[in-house]
Amino acid sequence: xxxxxxxxxxxxxxxxxxxxxxxxxxxxxxxxxxxxxxxxxxxxxxxxxxxxxxxxxxxxxxxxxxxxxxxxxxxxxxxxxxxxxxxxxxxxxxxxxxxxxxxxxxxxxxxxxxxxxxxxxxxxxxxxxxxxxxxxxxxxxxxxxxxxxxxxxxxxxxxxxxxxxxxxxxx
Amino acid sequence: xxxxxxxxxxxxxxxxxxxxxxxxxxxxxxxxxxxxxxxxxxxxxxxxxxxxxxxxxxxxxxxxxxxxxxxxxxxxxxxxxxxxxxxxxxxxxxxxxxxxxxxxxxxxxxxxxxxxxxxxxxxxxxxxxxxxxxxxxxxxxxxxxxxxxxxxxxxxxxxxxxxxxxxxxxx
Numbered sequence: 166x167x168x169x170x171x172x173x174x175x176x177x178x179x180x181x182x183x184x185x186x187x188x189x190x191x192x193x194x195x196x197x198x199x200x201x202x203x204x205x206x207x208x209x210x211x212x213x214x215x216x217x218x219x220x221x222x223x224x225x226x227x228x229x230x231x232x233x234x235x236x237x238x239x240x241x242x243x244x245x246x247x248x249x250x251x252x253x254x255x256x257x258x259x260x261x262x263x264x265x266x267x268x269x270x271x272x273x274x275x276x277x278x279x280x281x282x283x284x285x286x287x288x289x290x291x292x293x294x295x296x297x298x299x300x301x302x303x304x305x306x307x308x309x310x311x312x313x314x315x316x317x318x319x320x321x322x323x324x325x326x327x328x329x330x331x332x333x334x335x336x
Numbered sequence: 337x338x339x340x341x342x343x344x345x346x347x348x349x350x351x352x353x354x355x356x357x358x359x360x361x362x363x364x365x366x367x368x369x370x371x372x373x374x375x376x377x378x379x380x381x382x383x384x385x386x387x388x389x390x391x392x393x394x395x396x397x398x399x400x401x402x403x404x405x406x407x408x409x410x411x412x413x414x415x416x417x418x419x420x421x422x423x424x425x426x427x428x429x430x431x432x433x434x435x436x437x438x439x440x441x442x443x444x445x446x447x448x449x450x451x452x453x454x455x456x457x458x459x460x461x462x463x464x465x466x467x468x469x470x471x472x473x474x475x476x477x478x479x480x481x482x483x484x485x486x487x488x489x490x491x492x493x494x495x496x497x498x499x500x501x502x503x504x505x506x507x
Contacts, residue, residue, distance in 0.1 A: 220441040269439040270391040327498035
């Protein structure tokens with residue numbers, strides 16, 4: 166039994182009474198999310214183009230890779246290409262799917278599809294009024310150090326950068 | 337201005353009217369979460385002890401590292417040790433903090449603290465009635481392949497395994 170508590174612009178909160186595979190009944194608080202796509206924009210010299218974005222939920226600016234929510238029915242790769250251009254002002258001639266992951270499966274179905282964007286060329290940055298960010302650049306190897314010392318703290322960004330670094334010799 | 341919409345067992349949903357650093361006003365849907373801790377349990381032979389857990393929000397069983405929510409005011413390392421023993425039945429003589437990350441900062445303050453657990457010895461598994469899981473074991477190197485081929489899809493698990501693999505030569 167699923168009871169919708171609130172349906173907002175982005176999220177829907179429901180209470181669902183569930184029978185688990187072990188037969189136990191429990192009530193879960195679940196957030197329905199449309200999903201998202203993100204891009205690791207990697208230049209030929211090994212520089213990653215990132216953003217430093219204001220995130221009210223965590224109290225300030227954090228480092229991220231470009232990303233955005235899927236429109237209804239949208240191909241994640243189309244979303245990734247759009248967010249790449251809107252947020253950092255680049256287009257990628259090659260967008261390769263790296264992986265897709267559940268952000269926090271204890272309470273939401275949100276999935277983020279991460280792509281590696283290469284062969285970058287300038288496009289046109291276009292920010293929404295609620296997007297407050299600046300473009301920043303780091304060598305890929307330095308981003309791994311920035312993850313380890315706690316400077317880069319966003320989940321999708323850590324996953325995308327680590328996955329790129331781990332696969333790099335095979336690219 | 338912050339308006340609480342729903343306060344449940346785990347999550348609180350609020351609507352908050354925010355003035356962004358660029359002066360724009362916007363309304364955000366925010367989920368307040370207590371935070372969590374997770375452990376990568378690594379045996380001396382390079383085997384990682386994981387769980388395959390039922391997660392209703394994403395529609396089935398997924399591979400994860402042991403993890404659980406923080407109790408109010410709890411030290412994340414204490415939480416990590418507790419969840420390690422309760423979920424897989426091991427204690428770690430060494431728990432080293434790897435990193436802490438925001439799961440999905442667009443809508444929640446949830447932070448997960450990840451530890452590397454080594455020098456493992458058997459303890460006592462103790463599952464809650466709403467925890468449906470079995471213990472599984474993989475060589476660390478294989479987990480990286482399972483991330484790349486889409487078998488391991490949980491965010492904290494991917495981050496913890498990648499971070500362990502990247503740091504391993506320096507451990």
